[in-house]
Amino acid sequence: MNFEQLFKKAEAKGIESIQIYLEESQQIDLEVFKGDLEKHQMADSRGLTVQGIYKGKMGKFKTEIIDEKLFDQWVDDIIKSASLIESKDEVFIYEGSDKYEEVEGLYQEDLETTDIKEKIDLVFDLEKRISKIDSRVDISEAFFHQVRKRVIIQNSKGLNLEKELNHAVLGGHVVARENDDSRSSYEFEHSNVLSDFNLDEIAKNCVDKAVSLLGAKSIKSGKYEVVLQNAASASLLAAYMSMFSAESVQKGMSKLANKVGENIADNKISIVDDPFRKKSPKSGAFDDEGVRTTYKELVSNGKLTGYMHNLKTAKKADTTSTGNGFRGGIAPTNFHIANGDVAYDEAVSKMEKGIIITDLQGTHSGTNPISGDFSLQANGFYVEDGKIVKPLALITVAGNYLTLLNDVTEICNDLKFGFSFIGSPSLKISSLAISGE
Amino acid sequence: MLEKQLLERAINTALDSSADFAEVFVEDKKQSSIMMQSNTVEQAVNQTIYGVGVRIARGYHSVYGYTNSQNPEDVVSLAKDLAKSFEGERVRETITLGELKKGSSHQIKRMPHTVDMKEKVAIVKRANEAARAYSEEIKQVSISFMDYVQNVWIASSEDIYVQDQRVRTRLGIHSVASDGKEMQSGFNGPGGHYGFEFYETFSVEEAAKEASRIAVTMLHADECPSGVMPVVIDNGFGGVIFHEACGHSLEATSVAKNASVFSGKQGEQIANPIVNAIDDGTIENAWGSANFDDEGHPQQRRQLIKDGVLNSYMVDYINGKRMKASSTGSGRRESYRFAPTSRMSNTYIDNGDSNFDEIIAATEFGLYAKKMGGGSVNPSTGDFNFAVMEGYMIRDGKISEPVKGATLVGTGKDALKKIDMVGNNLLRAQGMCGSLSGSIPTDVGQPTLRISSMTVGGSKGAN
Numbered sequence A: 001m002n003f004e005q006l007f008k009k010a011e012a013k014g015i016e017s018i019q020i021y022l023e024e025s026q027q028i029d030l031e032v033f034k035g036d037l038e039k040h041q042m043a044d045s046r047g048l049t050v051q052g053i054y055k056g057k058m059g060k061f062k063t064e065i066i067d068e069k070l071f072d073q074w075v076d077d078i079i080k081s082a083s084l085i086e087s088k089d090e091v092f093i094y095e096g097s098d099k100y101e102e103v104e105g106l107y108q109e110d111l112e113t114t115d116i117k118e119k120i121d122l123v124f125d126l127e128k129r130i131s132k133i134d135s136r137v138d139i140s141e142a143f144f145h146q147v148r149k150r151v152i153i154q155n156s157k158g159l160n161l162e163k164e165l166n167h168a169v170l171g172g173h174v175v176a177r178e179n180d181d182s183r184s185s186y187e188f189e190h191s192n193v194l195s196d197f198n199l200d201e202i203a204k205n206c207v208d209k210a211v212s213l214l215g216a217k218s219i220k221s222g223k224y225e226v227v228l229q230n231a232a233s234a235s236l237l238a239a240y241m242s243m244f245s246a247e248s249v250q251k252g253m254s255k256l257a258n259k260v261g262e263n264i265a266d267n268k269i270s271i272v273d274d275p276f277r278k279k280s281p282k283s284g285a286f287d288d289e290g291v292r293t294t295y296k297e298l299v300s301n302g303k304l305t306g307y308m309h310n311l312k313t314a315k316k317a318d319t320t321s322t323g324n325g326f327r328g329g330i331a332p333t334n335f336h337i338a339n340g341d342v343a344y345d346e347a348v349s350k351m352e353k354g355i356i357i358t359d360l361q362g363t364h365s366g367t368n369p370i371s372g373d374f375s376l377q378a379n380g381f382y383v384e385d386g387k388i389v390k391p392l393a394l395i396t397v398a399g400n401y402l403t404l405l406n407d408v409t410e411i412c413n414d415l416k417f418g419f420s421f422i423g424s425p426s427l428k429i430s431s432l433a434i435s436g437e
Numbered sequence B: 001m002l003e004k005q006l007l008e009r010a011i012n013t014a015l016d017s018s019a020d021f022a023e024v025f026v027e028d029k030k031q032s033s034i035m036m037q038s039n040t041v042e043q044a045v046n047q048t049i050y051g052v053g054v055r056i057a058r059g060y061h062s063v064y065g066y067t068n069s070q071n072p073e074d075v076v077s078l079a080k081d082l083a084k085s086f087e088g089e090r091v092r093e094t095i096t097l098g099e100l101k102k103g104s105s106h107q108i109k110r111m112p113h114t115v116d117m118k119e120k121v122a123i124v125k126r127a128n129e130a131a132r133a134y135s136e137e138i139k140q141v142s143i144s145f146m147d148y149v150q151n152v153w154i155a156s157s158e159d160i161y162v163q164d165q166r167v168r169t170r171l172g173i174h175s176v177a178s179d180g181k182e183m184q185s186g187f188n189g190p191g192g193h194y195g196f197e198f199y200e201t202f203s204v205e206e207a208a209k210e211a212s213r214i215a216v217t218m219l220h221a222d223e224c225p226s227g228v229m230p231v232v233i234d235n236g237f238g239g240v241i242f243h244e245a246c247g248h249s250l251e252a253t254s255v256a257k258n259a260s261v262f263s264g265k266q267g268e269q270i271a272n273p274i275v276n277a278i279d280d281g282t283i284e285n286a287w288g289s290a291n292f293d294d295e296g297h298p299q300q301r302r303q304l305i306k307d308g309v310l311n312s313y314m315v316d317y318i319n320g321k322r323m324k325a326s327s328t329g330s331g332r333r334e335s336y337r338f339a340p341t342s343r344m345s346n347t348y349i350d351n352g353d354s355n356f357d358e359i360i361a362a363t364e365f366g367l368y369a370k371k372m373g374g375g376s377v378n379p380s381t382g383d384f385n386f387a388v389m390e391g392y393m394i395r396d397g398k399i400s401e402p403v404k405g406a407t408l409v410g411t412g413k414d415a416l417k418k419i420d421m422v423g424n425n426l427l428r429a430q431g432m433c434g435s436l437s438g439s440i441p442t443d444v445g446q447p448t449l450r451i452s453s454m455t456v457g458g459s460k461g462a463n
Helices: A004-012 A068-084 A109-113 A116-132 A199-211 A230-244 A246-250 A311-316 A344-349 A401-406 B004-014 B073-083 B117-133 B196-200 B204-219 B236-250 B317-323 B356-361 B412-418
Strands: A017-033 A036-054 A057-063 A137-155 A160-178 A181-191 A222-228 A271-273 A296-300 A335-337 A353-361 A373-384 A387-400 A408-411 A422-424 A427-435 B021-037 B040-058 B061-067 B138-156 B160-178 B183-188 B227-233 B277-280 B301-306 B346-349 B365-377 B383-395 B398-404 B407-411 B419-422 B427-435 B438-446 B449-457
Touching: A004 A017, A004 A068, A017 A116, A036 A068, A036 A116, A036 B073, A057 A068, A068 B040, A068 B117, A109 A137, A109 A160, A116 A137, A116 A160, A116 A199, A137 A181, A137 A199, A160 A199, A181 A199, A222 A230, A222 A344, A230 A246, A230 A335, A230 A353, A230 A373, A230 A401, A230 A422, A246 A311, A353 A387, A373 B383, A373 B407, A373 B449, A387 A401, A387 B383, A387 B407, A387 B449, A401 A408, A427 B449, B004 B021, B004 B040, B004 B073, B004 B138, B021 B073, B021 B117, B040 B073, B040 B117, B061 B073, B117 B138, B117 B160, B117 B196, B117 B204, B138 B204, B160 B196, B160 B204, B183 B204, B183 B383, B204 B383, B204 B398, B236 B277, B236 B301, B236 B346, B236 B365, B236 B383, B236 B407, B236 B412, B236 B427, B236 B438, B356 B398, B407 B412, B412 B419, B412 B449
Parallel strands: A036 B061, A057 B040, A222 A353, A335 A422, B227 B365, B346 B438
Antiparallel strands: A017 A036, A017 A137, A036 A057, A137 A160, A160 A181, A222 A427, A271 A296, A271 A335, A353 A373, A373 A387, A387 A427, A408 A427, B021 B040, B021 B138, B040 B061, B138 B160, B160 B183, B227 B449, B277 B301, B277 B346, B365 B383, B383 B398, B383 B407, B407 B449, B419 B449, B427 B438
């Protein structure tokens, strides 16, 4: 579609500058449940977001009906939307950065050309492996998700950017049962190269995780030394990511306001936002505003170095955008706690009396992103003299995230990313309040 | 809108295979939203959502695809592509669609697109002012206004050809209180199957004050002690506990696969006999109501639990085939981007015969959870967790000091049996429920009730 016509019509009606953001995607979803292809879904869609500055205010709309015949109506919609805005914040349509990083490997043609039958076979294969490992596996499920995405940003200031990427997830879900107890687990890997997937590893991890929790019970309430496993730590970091957003800081909704240059975590902790990470769909050379992305350590050896910015927050803070302007606000790319050098097994073996937390539930409701407080349901294991004694369930772990970051005593070398590409290695924490019986 | 002939052609193309079921779902939705923060309108966005979903099945094996191409022929091509999954002889005769059926309940007086955006902004401002005026400790208020008109057309090989219009309106008030050291937040979000007349059914100011009241109360609250204790959960949004802990486990999505703790338990006592639970998608103008579900079946009232006995599941068409049960009109989806599955509508525990004062007075020591936050549940184990947004300790049968940071943990199976008092003050509240077929509007509800013992997780340590 030729958007030049839209830009001209907008200009004629007094819109200072205008930008389109077009996203096209194709997706495949497969799910095998107990030897049956339970879900087979294919999708083809496109969505357009149009933004324009009218009398200094930013008007905006979104549509899935993309048709040149609607250009006049779209121009009116922008003006109507802009006329309601009262915010005095300066708004931007960006003319482009001097230089954009070359990001390789975002799109792998092979993933697209591989026949669907091969992908279906892969999921069947994984489900079969999961179901055979342990007789206590009652429900076994394997899933595959593939997405191909093309993003185009064009504006009346001459910006014209395009990126194409693809990505796949292969994973399993298990419910294990023994006596009257049942435990479930999810495990997955992601890549855009099918041969990267290690089926045996996914199957084994998935089954181990569910089976090892069978018979789990609560434990006496108290303060315990804790090893927070990588996936659990990543889910907690995800809940507190907004603390590092300049938007939260400027709105008074972040406890990290005015803390740049100060130590906010133990000096072993570094937190990174990495837009150039290989084989991740969150990677790319530019953000949704068309600004070049940057690699940065937001926390460097415990010290807060800055926040994530988009054009608007950068202007307010008299700095430059870090290339984190996504979805109309601020979001990270591949956001993670940097790896340490302790082997996970070693971290556990040195624990005298403590708890391993394997996963945390309810992070969308049991965390307060403003105060940093959390109180969450957890599963895990009780450890004595470096050995797992028994599995734990129906316990809650409570504390404050910033306190936790200061109480880290060891960082493992097992960095792992979750579904939303927020990652962490396993962390050893000197003390956390656990409530149970 | 796609013509009847084209829908028929898509369905018949899909059935030109060994498939025994084909369905086309067409959606055209217009949504408007306004966001106010820091006393200024920051965003006013209109959104148009349009697309078509095609589903084909043989037995309970189904494939789903969607497109939002504006070329109607692409829908027929999609049907043809999907049919490739069911190679073999045709099993169904050529389908012709009957007369288009339209729903007539949940009438709307002021359609959202006929109301000037300035009128909507005025509501947002009233809410903002009232929330801020509540206390000097209120430092931040954000208001979100949302309304939409969702038109859907559903046609399938099962003699279904319906149109439904869902009009929904919701106001969200989020208040943050601070004393300079600490911050606490409160939320209130009334909504319904209404147009702009919704704002004549309640006081915007009262709703806004409520969010601020919670934030300020929690600012001055103690840390909640942890341990096992009786918990009194108040009416309204307290019903989220039943929604999460039991409702999801009664959906055919998990029941049919034998993945629910309630699979195969129909007719059995699963709750204390004082418990009656209902899922009713027909309540006039309620947030989770509609004329038809998203598979084109009329919405119904389902008695899930009767006197503690499991009476009915919530069943969609495909999972029904696996369970050898018929649809209960429970097939729902967020949009054309999702295949439908069994979901809740307006789900609540019905009135019992205790009153609020009796329940509190009968509790020597425990937690009174006045406002619940969100939570989640693992449907295969029934383990749940909920945040308590506003809580108080009960001491000597009286409501005592406010406490913050409490989490309720348990399993649905246990909790149902431990409900030992049910009040008579049923109230429903609005929420968004996320699951396999996306995020959909649902009401939760209950009268005040007591769970005789429950694990409470708090940050203060054992009491």
